[in-house]
Amino acid sequence: MPFSDLNKPVSLSGITKAASISWLSSKWQARRRGQMSKWLYLIVPWLILFGSAGIRLAQPEAVEELRNRVFDYYQRLKPRPYEEAPVRIVDLDDETLKRLGQWPWPRTLVAKLVRRLAESGVSAVAFDIVFAEPDRTTASRMLPLWPQTKALQAARSALLGLPDHDKLLAAEFAKAPVVVGCVLTQARNKVIPAVKTGFGFSGDDPAPFVMSFHGAVTNLAGLEEAASGSGSFNSITDRDGIIRRVPLVFRVGETLVPSLAAETLRVAQGASTIGIKTAGASGEANYGARTGIAKVKIGKLSVPTDENGRILLYYTKPVPARTIPMWEVMDRGFDRSRLEGAIAVVGTSAAGLKDQRATPLNPMAPGVEIHAQAMEQILLGRFLIRPDWADGAEVVYLVVLGSLLILLLFKFGAGWGLFIAATAAMGAAALSWTAFTRWGWLLDAVYPAAVILVIYGFVTVISYLRSEGERRRVRGAFSRYMSPVLAEQLAAHPEKLKLGGESKVMTFHFCDIAGFSTISEFYDPQGLIQFLNGFLTPMTEIILDNHGTVDKYIGDCIMAYWNAPLDDPDHAEHALCAALDMHSTLSSLNEVRKVQAEASGAKFVPVKVRTGLNTGSCIVGNMGSEHRFDYSVIGDDVNLASRLEGANKYFGTNIMASESTIEHAKGAVEARELGRVRVVGKAVPIRVYQPLARKGELSEDWKKALPAYREGLVSYNNREFEKARARFQEVLAVFPQDGPSQLYGKAIEGFLRLPPPKDWEGVFNLTEK
Numbered sequence: 103m104p105f106s107d108l109n110k111p112v113s114l115s116g117i118t119k120a121a122s123i124s125w126l127s128s129k130w131q132a133r134r135r136g137q138m139s140k141w142l143y144l145i146v147p148w149l150i151l152f153g154s155a156g157i158r159l160a161q162p163e164a165v166e167e168l169r170n171r172v173f174d175y176y177q178r179l180k181p182r183p184y185e186e187a188p189v190r191i192v193d194l195d196d197e198t199l200k201r202l203g204q205w206p207w208p209r210t211l212v213a214k215l216v217r218r219l220a221e222s223g224v225s226a227v228a229f230d231i232v233f234a235e236p237d238r239t240t241a242s243r244m245l246p247l248w249p250q251t252k253a254l255q256a257a258r259s260a261l262l263g264l265p266d267h268d269k270l271l272a273a274e275f276a277k278a279p280v281v282v283g284c285v286l287t288q289a290r291n292k293v294i295p296a297v298k299t300g301f302g303f304s305g306d307d308p309a310p311f312v313m314s315f316h317g318a319v320t321n322l323a324g325l326e327e328a329a330s331g332s333g334s335f336n337s338i339t340d341r342d343g344i345i346r347r348v349p350l351v352f353r354v355g356e357t358l359v360p361s362l363a364a365e366t367l368r369v370a371q372g373a374s375t376i377g378i379k380t381a382g383a384s385g386e387a388n389y390g391a392r393t394g395i396a397k398v399k400i401g402k403l404s405v406p407t408d409e410n411g412r413i414l415l416y417y418t419k420p421v422p423a424r425t426i427p428m429w430e431v432m433d434r435g436f437d438r439s440r441l442e443g444a445i446a447v448v449g450t451s452a453a454g455l456k457d458q459r460a461t462p463l464n465p466m467a468p469g470v471e472i473h474a475q476a477m478e479q480i481l482l483g484r485f486l487i488r489p490d491w492a493d494g495a496e497v498v499y500l501v502v503l504g505s506l507l508i509l510l511l512f513k514f515g516a517g518w519g520l521f522i523a524a525t526a527a528m529g530a531a532a533l534s535w536t537a538f539t540r541w542g543w544l545l546d547a548v549y550p551a552a553v554i555l556v557i558y559g560f561v562t563v564i565s566y567l568r569s570e571g572e573r574r575r576v577r578g579a580f581s582r583y584m585s586p587v588l589a590e591q592l593a594a595h596p597e598k599l600k601l602g603g604e605s606k607v608m609t610f611h612f613c614d615i616a617g618f619s620t621i622s623e624f625y626d627p628q629g630l631i632q633f634l635n636g637f638l639t640p641m642t643e644i645i646l647d648n649h650g651t652v653d654k655y656i657g658d659c660i661m662a663y664w665n666a667p668l669d670d671p672d673h674a675e676h677a678l679c680a681a682l683d684m685h686s687t688l689s690s691l692n693e694v695r696k697v698q699a700e701a702s703g704a705k706f707v708p709v710k711v712r713t714g715l716n717t718g719s720c721i722v723g724n725m726g727s728e729h730r731f732d733y734s735v736i737g738d739d740v741n742l743a744s745r746l747e748g749a750n751k752y753f754g755t756n757i758m759a760s761e762s763t764i765e766h767a768k769g770a771v772e773a774r775e776l777g778r779v780r781v782v783g784k785a786v787p788i789r790v791y792q793p794l795a796r797k798g799e800l801s802e803d804w805k806k807a808l809p810a811y812r813e814g815l816v817s818y819n820n821r822e823f824e825k826a827r828a829r830f831q832e833v834l835a836v837f838p839q840d841g842p843s844q845l846y847g848k849a850i851e852g853f854l855r856l857p858p859p860k861d862w863e864g865v866f867n868l869t870e871k
Contacts, residue, residue, distance in 0.1 A: 144512070147557050151504040154553040155497050167341060169546045173486075174344070174462035176538045181463055182416040184423070187478040188225065188443055191425040191470055194450035198429040205455060209237040209267035213274040215448070218431050220278035222441035226370035228281045228362055230335050230449035230457075230470040233321045237267040272328040281331035281366045284320045286352055286359065291317035294354050295334070296326040299368055301351075301358050302399075305380035311394040312411050313338065314353045333365030337459050337469055338412075344460045347412040348476045350398045350405065351378065363476040364400055370445050373401035381409065381490070405480050406487055414486035416542065417463045417475055424474060425451075447474045488544045499530065500550040507554055511561045523558040527551035603723020608666055608735065609677040609763055610720070610743035611650065613641070613684065613713040614659035616751075621707050634658060637709065640691065641684050648680035649673075653734055661744075663735055666722045674717050674766030678793050681713045681757050682771070714747030715759040715793075716740075717766045745781040746790060748871050752779075753792075754841015761789040772800045774811055776842055778865045787865045792842070807836040814846065819864045821857075823850045 158165060192215075199205060212233075219227050236243065275282075284295045295318050318334075326332055334352050339345050350364040360368070360376055368376055377399035394409025407413055428448075430436055449470020450457050457469040479485060503526040511519035527547075534547035615621065615637065622630050638660065642652055645662045649670050653661040662680075664673035692708045699706035718739025725734055739762075746758045753776055764773055773791040780787040794804055814829030827850045830843040837843070 147508045147511075147561055150557050150560060151501065151508065151553065154504075154549075154556075155501055158497055158500065158549060159493065161493075163341060165549060168548055169544075170340060170342075170344070170346060172534075172546065172548045173538075173544050174346075176535065176544075177417060177462045180539055182418045182479075182484060184418045184421045185478075185482055185484075186423075187481050188445060189424070189474050189477045189481065190441055190444045190446055191468075191474050192219070192428050192431055192446045192448045193425050193468070193470070194428050194448070194452060194455070196452045196454075198427055199452055199454075201429045202432065205450070205452075208239040209233070209271040210239075213267075213271040215428065215432060216271070216274040216278050216280060218436070219441065219446050220274075222431075222436075222438040222446075223443060224279070224441050224446045225443055226279045226281055226330075226366050226445045228333075228366040228445065228447045228473065229283050230362065230447060230473055232283055232285055232319055232335075233268075233271075233325055234319050236322065237271075240264075240267045268322055268324060272322075272324040275325060275328035275330075278330075279369050280329045281333055281362065281369050282321045282325060282329045283335040283362045284318050284332060284359075286315035286334045286336050286354060287317050287319060288315060289317045293318045293320055294357050295320050295359050296332050297357060297359060298329070298331045299360055299365060300375040302375050302377040303380075304377065305396075306393065308351070308378045308380055308395050308411065309353055309356065309358065311380075311409055312351045312353045312358070313349050316355070318354055318359075331360075331365040331369040333360045333362035335362040335469070335473060337472060339460070344462060345415070345472055346462065347408070347414055348472065349410065349412045350400075350407060351376070351395075351411045361476075363473050363480070364398065366445055366447070366473075367400045367403060367477060367480060371401035371403075376400055378411065400480070403480055406485055408488060413476060413479065414488065414544065415461070415472070415475060416479060416484060416486045417461055418478075419463060420467075420471075424471075424478075445477060447477070449473070484542070486542050486544055492543070492545055496546050496550060500553055503550065504554055504557055507557060508561070511558070519558050519561065523554050526554050603721045603725065605719055606666060606722050607717065607719055608722065609664040609673045609715065609717040609766070610735065610740050611645070611662040611664075611677055611681065611713065611715055612659060612744045612747040613681070613711050614657070614747065616710040616712055617707075618658045621709065624705065624707065637691070640687055641711075644683045644687060645680050648676045648683065650676065650680055654732075663722075663740075666735070667733065672770075674763050675768070675770035677715055677717075678759060678763065678767050678771045678773075679796060681715060681759075682793055682796065684713070685711065685756055711756065712747050712750040713757045714743045714745065714749070715757070715763045716743035716746060717760065717763040718742070742781065742784070742788075745783070745868075745871060749779055749781060749790070749868055751870075752866065752868055753845055754839075755792045757793050759791050759793055761791065764791045764793075770797055771795065772797060772804070774808060774842075775815060777815070778863070780865055780867045782868060782871050787863075803836050807833045807840075811843065814843070818846055818850065821853075821862075823853050826850055827854075 194205065202211065216227060274280075286295075315336075320326060321329075321332075336349075336352065337345050338347065338349060340347075348361065348363060350361050352359045352361065364376060368374075378395060379397040379399065381393050381396045395407050395411040396409075398405045398407055398411060405413060426440060431441070447470055449468060451468040451470070458466040459469045459472060461467045461472065503522075507519060507522045507526065510522050530547035530551045534545045537543040537545045621633070625633055637658070638655060641660055645652055645660070649668075649672075650662045650664050651666065653663055655661075662677075664670050664677045670676060688709060688711055695709070696706045698704075716739050718737070720735045720737030720740050722735045723733065725736070726732055742760065746760060750756060750758050755776065758776065759773065764771075771793045772795045773793045776790045776792055778787040778789050794800060794808075800808070810829045810832040814826045814833065817823070817826035817829060827847060830846050830850070833840055833843040834847070
């Protein structure tokens, strides 16, 4: 019923009699419901409290992301103060590129950089760069690229005698404490980085806890062999793209691989191994809360980690003292004392080289800075720690304060409850901030405070909800007989209903499962009901999401319509989009069912749906008797939609829409004409179409095939059967199972043997519903 009709004088006789039994029944049950609501008032807050505690223990990603945002805010409020540490970034910045040339450089220039760093007395050189391909500036690789002139031929032998640039770089690597970087990937390329360090374990095997990869992009073999160390510089982001943690150990297959930061610190100390201690090992308590890695020992440095061997980064703001532009290092007048005894981390901040990463303090931080800050923290012993006992302590805090709040709310009401809730929330925030600033502990204050406020909010609004109980009972009584949308209108205007309806142009939708009888043979009655519910539920949601109303379910069939009870000017477009979405979703459901069938050893039968759509006039309104009626539609155009659903079998299609529906959609969908059909019970043929996609979303295959199909259809109607057959064969070359092209192909074969009569109009006469 459109909103405009709510102002018309109408009779209540139908609705009062239809709803009277439910209404009177609700009256004598009111007291009992009041008692039940009182129990809900007492029980639900406890359910919220303990349910929230259970969710917190389960550690869902949403809770972790909220916690991360709070800890990011802490870092922005109080970033780590910069302290002098023997770590320097040798930065390939924009000025260096301007002075020394574009990247990638010849390896001879990189070799010169390594030599300059070694002469400065660095303790280690770490490359946040991978040299995966040979240097193409080597003469032997450049010769084939140059014009083959006589002068070049004369100099060929001399050029080939020049040293290979990669070998020159490897020679410099061998003279200096160089750590090369690699990239670990999930591609199964069977490449494993050369691991220069040994690993020692204390406690359980750490391999199951570290981040796993299947392959790697590594440096040239000669460079890896010459380097003192090799580590991964993978940056692992959280779901929001921010880097908060740096793993110290990775795994490729069964091989442990150190991170660039860990390997560089090992080489700088001259250590030979990296030790990994798991929770539960000697001296490491786990409080029963979790297992995994507790510490990583790199030479003399002991690093507390999370269970996956990651350190939480405590960032400083950008500090100029940490960074030395690469062009300065290459300058003859460079003061070598600036690097003496320091770790030199070679990387880039140049915007054009796109090595920017998001951190809590900087959305565009150079990737090399993350490795440098990780090394600084380890050397300075300045860590952020999420203690093993934090999860348990936060849950206990939540339960204790939540219980106190509930008891006080029941006894003293909302006023004291607000005081307790506010005090608890502010106390949690103060405790969390103090732990962060004094000890570097990360304790979550937001989740306990949010749950306490939710409990308070629930208890304070429950009285209002109880006062609305009577209206809900009225609405519930009416909703048993009609759609929820209409029931909402009736709850607000019950005096405006009567038996009868109105004439209206609407779009109608029928769909059912093809071969449902065959599918039902695979299920017992209970399983068949579960199957139907699993099919009808997502299909119904799509109809409702596209502004439709489900009229009824007839076995496996769904009848729906658009433009009532609420007006919808785009009813044809919404109906067509719903049909396309339903068939797209059905493909995903079939994939799920296939996996389930394979897992259980059952036979998989794909579900296929046929849909018919028509737009036209009908009578819509409350139909039935004075004792029971339904809001529904009747009319010839309604029946035609049902006929078109069945006509899909003839054409081998899954969606069929009338010309009226396509015209009312005003080009909102891409569709192809199927032809003219005369359905059972209709003397006048109609033109029908198959919707293919929303406007602008046609697949590339259809973009190729659709012009040929349309040409074939025109030729067919013009009796140019040979030409039409060629066009339809072009379509079948792209879509071998295309039903309409096959149908026209069979018809053409018959007409080539026996031409149609002169009065032939190209109409398909359907003999089945």
